Amino acid sequence: MFALVTDFEDLLAANRDFAADFTLSGFDGVAHAGVAIVTCMDSRIDPLGMVGLKPGDAKIFRNPGGRVTPQALEALVLATHLLGVKRILVVPHTRCAMASNTEDELRHKISESAGQDASWQSFGVVTDQRAALADDLAKIHAHPLIPDTTAVAGFVYDVDTGLLEQLA
Template sequence: MSFNDLLEANREFAAHFDLAGFDGVAHAGVAIVTCMDSRIDPLGMLGLKPGDAKIFRNPGGRITPQALEALVLAVHLLKVERVLIVPHTRCAVASNTEAELRAQVAASAGIDASWQPFSVISDQVAALGEDVQKVHSHPLVPDSIEVGGFLYDVDTGLLDQKY
């Protein structure tokens, strides 16, 4: 499989590119940590546009050490004042056990995957509360930063604020 279709789409995108000269700060003062799931449009779901927000994505939309690193940089260097943590409904890491995910990956890969860790989530709402607390309690995240925990419904497009 080649990348020709994507490179052609990129040339079309570049022909109408109007984002040159952006300064890289979050113009709406927003950072979003969400899942890598392709059903999530982080900017669109909040009525934002390119340049408005910093977006960090990972399986499950968790606050990992890498997500915390991104948020620290965002609040100190990129004008972020509000952080949204947004996992979603029907998430693979929240609806499977680690053993189930390993078995699915092994079946797809055709090799043993029992050694590969997957950060499954047994209770999304509880995990979301823990993640909000991780950001709130980080010594390099000022108390002035608003942090909210939301569950995104992939079937309706609605956010439900949990924290």
């Protein structure tokens, strides 16, 4: 049995404040704007805010580098068939650690931080963001369970200006 950890009390207090004015009760879980966004886990990205949406409007899938992984494809299939998604945005970003480090550099940094060997861990480094984005869009277009009628586009989010640049 796990003991309660007090390291989260500030977050629980914030949650109580959030819940006091909670407005999404009874929400159906459908993406009301018909949008899905695949983007990086980077905390500088506000996936909804960057495209003028609010909670309930879109399905968000985040991972290191904003890549279209098998898990992202699974989410997109569910989103397009069951959750109202008609448009998919794939959005990597500038100054991404996954695009500005080599696999060996990340392994070394993690080994140092963890105090143990991380040479076996894969991090999915991106050596060419534009080529990776093109590959990711091709994966979506080629997936047999994502409807051809779904609009799919690729963008790069600039973490210093907040602007999106459409690449495909």
